[in-house]
Amino acid sequence: xxxxxxxxxxxxVVIVSSLASDAHTWNLVYLQLLLEEHGFExxxxxxxxxxxxxxxxxxxxxxxxxVISSVNGHGYQDxxxxxxxxxxxxxxxxxxxxxxGKLGISGARDGLRADRLLDAGFDAVFPDGPDAxxxxxxxxxxxFERVAS
Numbered sequence: 001x002x003x004x005x006x007x008x009x010x011x012x013v014v015i016v017s018s019l020a021s022d023a024h025t026w027n028l029v030y031l032q033l034l035l036e037e038h039g040f041e042x043x044x045x046x047x048x049x050x051x052x053x054x055x056x057x058x059x060x061x062x063x064x065x066x067v068i069s070s071v072n073g074h075g076y077q078d079x080x081x082x083x084x085x086x087x088x089x090x091x092x093x094x095x096x097x098x099x100x101g102k103l104g105i106s107g108a109r110d111g112l113r114a115d116r117l118l119d120a121g122f123d124a125v126f127p128d129g130p131d132a133x134x135x136x137x138x139x140x141x142x143x144f145e146r147v148a149s
Contacts, residue, residue: 013063017045017054019078024071027101031067034133038140040064051082058092065143070101076113079103080120087121096143100126100136 016031018024025047032042045057058066066086068079079099086092099122103113110127117125124139126132 012039012041013043013061014040014065014067015043015045015054015057015061015063016067016069017049017057018047019068019070019074019082020048020050021074021078022070022072023047024069027069027071031069034137035067035140038137051085054082055085055089055092058086058095059089062091063095065096065098068097068099070099070103073102073105075099075101076103076117079117079122083117083121096123098122098124098126098136098139100128100132102128 014035016028016035018028028044028046032044035042043057043061043063045054054066068075068082070078083097083099086095086097099117103110103117103125110129114125114127126136126139
């Protein structure tokens with residue numbers, strides 16, 4: 001799921017991060033490698049990233065995209081909190097922000113959660129499932145087409 005996004009600039013930098021409550025790292029390394037294969041320069045902030053650190057790094061680095069990954073099932077809850085903090089900063093208002101992984105502990109409501117995360121300010125949401133990575137790669141291809149044109 002995604003919403004329309006206007007691309008005015010392209011630095012090639014992507015910030016990859018987990019959320020404050022998520023200690024998993026394998027997903028972040030996987031995403032870093034995937035993004036590097038697509039030509040991005042990746043800044044991997046690691047696991048258990050406090051909201052304030054994520055906001056500060058985004059303000060400092062002015063990335064093209066922020067990729068947030070959750071494995072512990074708190075992606076929806078933590079994602080709503082952090083996107084509000086990111087979007088209220090004027091320099092980050094147009095930065096592409098996506099979230100993916102386990103949005104909750106029961107996958108049955110992931111569609112509703114994804115809609116709410118989009119409404120809160122994420123540009124795309126990739127709930128955990130067999131199609132998540134291919135959908136994310138299609139999103140990246142779409143981003144490259146828009147940046148190149």
